[in-house]
Amino acid sequence: MSYQVLARKYRPQKFSDVIGQDHVTRTLQNAIAQERIAHGYIFSGHRGIGKTTVARILAMALNCRSSAKPPIEPCGICESCTEIRNGNSVDVIEIDAATNRGIDEIRELREAARYRPARDRFKIYILDEAHQITDAAFNALLKTLEEPPSHVVFMMATTQPEDIPQTIRSRCQHFSYRAMKFDAVMGQLRDIVAKESIPADEDALALLAEAGDGSMRDALSILDQAIASTADHLTADSVRSLIGSAPAAALETVMQAVAESSSERILVLVDELIGEGHGPTHFARQLVRFLRNVTVAKIAGKNSPLLQISSDERARVGRIAELFGEEDLARHLQIMLRTHGELGYRQEQRFHLELGLLKMAHAQRLLPIEQWLSEASASRTTGTPPRPTLAPSPVSRSISSPTEARRTEPGVSARSNSVSPFAADSARKSTPKAETSGEPAAFAGGGARATQSGNVVIMGSAAPAIAESQTEPVPQVAERNEVKSEMRVEPRGEANADSLRDAVLNALGNQPMLVSLIESAEWTLHGNSVLAKVAASSTMIEMSFTAEARRIASAAASGQAGRPIKVQVEPGGTAQAVTAPRRALPNGSARSRAEQDPIVQRMKEKFGAEIRTVIDYREKG
């Protein structure tokens, strides 16, 4: 007997043999049991996962002669079942729509469908690759589907159900097949090599399953080749050389070199791979998949079910995930995806692969902008002479608002640089009220902040001396916008809803949409998280309060409070009047303020940047 490929030899002949598609087989069996057979079925999903196989089993069950009505499992031995299995049943017509896609073929089919089945219950058309059928042909088919003769059943298998016209889809029952799980493919491969009495290493099978990429048929056809090419024992190496894959260790080594930004090592590695006969395109594709898996491992953990890979591979992607941050990995994946896409149609593929890998190594050297900014802020804090020792929180100043809200706590005079941070700290700790309420808090010296419209108190240049300021109401709003020359003192560790709100608003100054959204929110502090309830939908919040914004906001709030503070924005609030000009408009043009900003100055000095446009969102708001 001639050799039969494994995919055909081990093709399931019963619903219960079909692996990983229980949701489809169960529903179909129920429909048969209840005699509710539809006239049109669409089976969609990845290639090689059993769509046509299930269509054939359904056809067998519908026409099985073992009982008076269709059984829920075909007998597999009656005339009809055998004929269908061998592909020569008169009443089950399989059409490859990729080659018979035109109007003529479908017209012919439609004509034939009018006649009753020759012998069996149903006349069944299995249309493979149904999405390839032309629109005109679909229209012809639609006529039949609109008023189907009771004996006709259409089954369409497709990888792209969205390409089937809606008019057709709405007249069919649609089943989408799931990609095969790695473990299911492994189990099947193990069974088959055992039945074929072929000794095979577990990691060889794992490689086959991975190479199949969710398709049982693909995995089996590589297994066919592997069996043909190896003498006796199936090893990972033999499979790898067959599919032209670079060893998984090579991927790990390359990514280690990237982590070390070692350009030279990368070039040596590429040279070795090419020398061993690996194609740049294939290697780039492997690396894309590897990086995807590493990224998933970074985000969801290496044991995540999102990874359909062997345990060795899990350990490997886990190790590489340790070397990189999530953002780095996203960037590397993007670079490799682009490189892989370009390799497809470019000459000099090797150079493009090298270039892509070198880009990753360079990207690895890039400092995250947040980190750089926070360093810039830190040096700003220490570098400006009249700065009080009580360090302002670095994040509460944003580029666009360098001089806003020059405020100070009454008890801590701007000019009394002698107040030690420890004193302020102990004062803060002695007033736990500040932690939990929006009430004014007392600070070193016991000065109370008397304010209704805002929690900040402004000290003018002619502000009363410290002793007075402790007892007298401090001039407020009137002076707020005029005062220029004082230092702002923001004791670290000050945490109440208002101060945190201000810090967050300042830090988000360059996101006017978001600022206007949360500015009017109800702000409350609960332990280590500050909650802004806004009068907007959660969709709105999702759109504007991005992960990036969340990070900035939390950093600002934490900086303000001197401890980790989580900023949450939730719907369900009512818009609050924006009472005090929290983000007071300072005097001077926006441009001059921007120019004075130390971060801007450092940017100019470091990158030779120049200020082009200054947008003052405060004025717009």
Ligand SMILES: [Zn+2]
């Ligand atoms: Zn039968």
